[in-house]
Amino acid sequence: MNAIQIKNLTKYYGKSRGIVDLSLNVEKGDFFGFIGPNGAGKSTTIRLLLGLINATDGDADILGFNVKTQTTEILKRVGYLPSDAAFYNGMRVKEILKLSADLRGIDCSTEAESLCRRLDLDINKKVEQLSLGNRKKVGIVCALQHRPELYILDEPTSGLDPLIQHEFYSILQERNQEGATIFLSSHILSEVARYCKNAAIIRDGKLLACDSVSNLSHSDVKRVTLKGVTKALQNENIRDIKTEDNITSFLYSGKPDALIKELSKLHFDDITITDPDLSEVFMHYYKKEGM
Amino acid sequence: MTLLFYELRKNKISLLIWTAAISFMLGVCIIIFPEMAGQMSEMENMFAEMGAFTEAFGMDRINFGEFIGYFGVECGNVLGMGGAFFAAVTGVTALATEESHNTAEFLLSHPISRKKIVGLKLLSVIAQIIILNLVVIGFVTLLTAVIIDNPPYKTMFLIYLAYFILQLQVAFICFGISAFVKFNAIGLGIGVGFVFYMTNILSNITKDLKFLKYITPFSYTDSADIITNGHMTYKYVFVGAALAIIGIALAFIKYTKKDIS
Numbered sequence: 001m002n003a004i005q006i007k008n009l010t011k012y013y014g015k016s017r018g019i020v021d022l023s024l025n026v027e028k029g030d031f032f033g034f035i036g037p038n039g040a041g042k043s044t045t046i047r048l049l050l051g052l053i054n055a056t057d058g059d060a061d062i063l064g065f066n067v068k069t070q071t072t073e074i075l076k077r078v079g080y081l082p083s084d085a086a087f088y089n090g091m092r093v094k095e096i097l098k099l100s101a102d103l104r105g106i107d108c109s110t111e112a113e114s115l116c117r118r119l120d121l122d123i124n125k126k127v128e129q130l131s132l133g134n135r136k137k138v139g140i141v142c143a144l145q146h147r148p149e150l151y152i153l154d155e156p157t158s159g160l161d162p163l164i165q166h167e168f169y170s171i172l173q174e175r176n177q178e179g180a181t182i183f184l185s186s187h188i189l190s191e192v193a194r195y196c197k198n199a200a201i202i203r204d205g206k207l208l209a210c211d212s213v214s215n216l217s218h219s220d221v222k223r224v225t226l227k228g229v230t231k232a233l234q235n236e237n238i239r240d241i242k243t244e245d246n247i248t249s250f251l252y253s254g255k256p257d258a259l260i261k262e263l264s265k266l267h268f269d270d271i272t273i274t275d276p277d278l279s280e281v282f283m284h285y286y287k288k289e290g291m
Numbered sequence: 292m293t294l295l296f297y298e299l300r301k302n303k304i305s306l307l308i309w310t311a312a313i314s315f316m317l318g319v320c321i322i323i324f325p326e327m328a329g330q331m332s333e334m335e336n337m338f339a340e341m342g343a344f345t346e347a348f349g350m351d352r353i354n355f356g357e358f359i360g361y362f363g364v365e366c367g368n369v370l371g372m373g374g375a376f377f378a379a380v381t382g383v384t385a386l387a388t389e390e391s392h393n394t395a396e397f398l399l400s401h402p403i404s405r406k407k408i409v410g411l412k413l414l415s416v417i418a419q420i421i422i423l424n425l426v427v428i429g430f431v432t433l434l435t436a437v438i439i440d441n442p443p444y445k446t447m448f449l450i451y452l453a454y455f456i457l458q459l460q461v462a463f464i465c466f467g468i469s470a471f472v473k474f475n476a477i478g479l480g481i482g483v484g485f486v487f488y489m490t491n492i493l494s495n496i497t498k499d500l501k502f503l504k505y506i507t508p509f510s511y512t513d514s515a516d517i518i519t520n521g522h523m524t525y526k527y528v529f530v531g532a533a534l535a536i537i538g539i540a541l542a543f544i545k546y547t548k549k550d551i552s
Contacts, residue, residue: 013550052399053550075402082400086393088301102293103401141398 002061002272003028003150003181004049009058011044011205018044019205021058026183026198031176031193034185034201035282041205042185050080051183062152079148081186083155083185085139086185087127093138094123100142106249109248118167120178130177132159140168144175151175153184157191169195193217201285208285213278221284223276225249228269232269235262240283251276251284294408296400298415302381310423313373314430320365321434324358344356352515359443363450364513370427370454371512373483374420378458379487381419383463383472385412390473395551411468411538416466419459424451441442446521450514453523457508463486467538470545473552490545505530 004026013017019041026032036042036061049051050062051071059066065073087096097116101108115122121137127143130138143151151172157165176182186192192199193213200210208215229248231284233241237254263271276284353360386409389395398408428451435442465480472479491509494500504510504527510525 047551050400052396056547072402072404075400078400080400082396084393085397087397088302088394089392099293099297100397100401102401103398105293 001028001064002026003030003063004032004060005062006060006181007043007058009045009048009060010056011041011048011053012056013046013104017205018053018056019048019202022202022207023058024200024207024210026181028181029176031172031182031195031197033196034183034202035187035189035192035199035278036185036202036255037187039071040202043131043154043200044205045202046080046185048150048154050075050078060192075151076175079143079146079151081139081143081153081156083158085135085142085232087138088136089126089128091127091129091257092123093121093125093130096127096138096160097123097141097145098131101145104146106146109287112141112145115171115251116142118171119164122291131163133161136160137164146173150181151183153182155186155190156184165191179216182275189277189279189282199278201282203285216281217275217278221231221276221281222259223249223274223280225272226263226266228267230267231265233262233266251280252253253284292411294411295402295415295418298385298392298412299418302419305381306419306423309373309377310426311371313377313423314372314427315367316369317427317431318434318449320369321362321431321438324361325438327477328356328358350513353518354494358439359518362447363518365439366454367512367514370451371457371509372484373486374423374458374480375461375487375508377423378416378476379433379480379484380422381416381467381480382462383469383476383483384544385416385466386469387472387474387476390552399551406543409543409546410520412459413542416462417459420455421460424455446518449465449517449522451511453517456528456531457512457525460508460531463535464538467541469546470542470549498525506534 006022006025009022010020012142018199022041022045024045034042034045046051048055049067051067051074055068059068061067063077065077067074070161088099091099093116097108097112101112115121116137118235119137119140121134123139125134127138128134136156140156143153160168163288165183169184169191171238172182182196184196198210198212199216201208201216223262226248228246235249235252236254237258239251241248241250243249258282353363354387355361361507366524389398399405428448432444432447437449461484465483468479468483469476487507488509490507491513494503494507494510495513504524506532511523511525511531513524516524
């Protein structure tokens with residue numbers, strides 16, 4: 001069963017584009033990464049899923065509930081972390097956490113205490129005294145303390161130090177192993193490559209690719225590294241050429257036999273052909289579209 | 292009800308300040324009445340020479356030397372303007388602050404429908420207006436009982452009732468506006484209250500602008516009318532009630548459909 005099912009979702013803000021005809025499925029129990037640069041449409045998609053904004057066209061279901069007509073049912077089962085969490089000034093962290101739990105009508109005090117301890121969050125601080133990272137931690141606890149079925153996290157680690165980032169992902173992995181679905185947007189590709197099972201790449205509001213992280217990384221693009229090459233390579237399938245000392249490296253996206261033919265015309269001392277990492281795949285999809 | 296109690300807690304300082312300020316000003320007016328009463332003949336002559344403004348404030352129809360005449364005008368200035376400004380600010384900020392302070396995303400990501408949010412925020416506005424009026428009226432009634440001989444409670448309560456209805460009307464209209472704005476709207480609220488107040492004065496000055504009485508809620512709080520007739524001018528109350536209902540309806544329609552930024 002799908003935790004998230006997006007069907008031809010389109011959102012325009014007046015004349016400016018949000019997302020265009022986006023379709024995407026995320027299975028229950030998945031740890032899913034939603035990758036794209038700033039302004040690609042990640043937050044717009046998430047805000048549409050949560051009913052914060054209305055779609056211009058298309059539809060979506062979350063955990064079997066429609067985002068247009070059953071928002072409250074969805075929100076009961078979802079933990080949402082916005083990219084820029086803001087809270088009511090004058091309140092202490094513990095009051096914000098209590099308010100969030102009370103708005104859900106459940107007692108989350110034990111879970112909140114455990115999360116605050118793991119994330120090293122001081123519950124007695126006032127909202128206006130919080131740093132960006134600590135504000136993020138409050139948002140994380142609000143999103144996690146009711147142990148939802150689905151976590152929708154928009155740029156979850158921005159502002160967090162590496163130790164807390166690690167602890168945060170440990171918590172997410174535990175929840176995922178218990179059966180919860182994680183859907184996180186990010187432009188930090190190493191995070192997605194390390195923790196996510198599946199991922200989608202979005203650009204200019206359109207979905208460019210959606211597959212398992214391992215399949216995305218094993219795409220038809222290869223990173224070719226030549227040592228001691230004497231002649232520059234020129235081919236329409238070759239991009240992202242990097243030369244340092246006597247080592248030349250490039251991305252190749254054509255047929256393998258054509259690559260071998262090209263290489264046979266060159267002299268080099270050593271060759272390595274590897275799958276590119278996720279960041280290179282990401283760049284590949286972006287450049288393929290004419291960036 | 293969590294949201295209702297949270298809203299009341301959030302606004303307690305503002306409510307306390309407005310309640311204290313209005314109570315204090317009304318209290319001062321009542322305390323100085325016995326002294327003022329001795330100088331009323333001179334003052335009435337002065338008011339009589341103010342031309343159109345005498346009519347604008349209804350001072351041509353009431354006896355300023357009597358407590359109820361004095362109370363009607365002073366109450367009009369203090370409870371009328373103070374209460375209207377409080378109601379306007381409370382109403383206009385109720386929904387708008389969530390977006391201007393970027394907290395709308397936090398609130399709306401909880402399983403509480405937008406209809407319920409609008410309803411509970413409206414209840415919070417009504418509750419604050421009731422609390423302010425209960426405290427102010429309670430305080431003024433006690434003070435009047437001590438200072439004034441045989442206070443005309445019936446007419447006084449009719450004036451209080453008129454101002455209570457005015458505050459609700461102003462709050463509901465501003466609440467409707469609140470659903471449309473995304474910025475800190477306190478100035479807008481005060482502006483709406485001031486426009487209503489000035490509209491009533493203008494409609495009293497010239498007969499050509501008398502139609503404005505249907506727009507401003509200050510028309511049915513005119514103490515000269517209440518004291519002279521023994522009741523509010525109901526046609527203005529009904530139009531005001533219709534405007535208030537439109538304000539509430541707009542708030543529900545707009546807020547349940549709007550994109551939250």
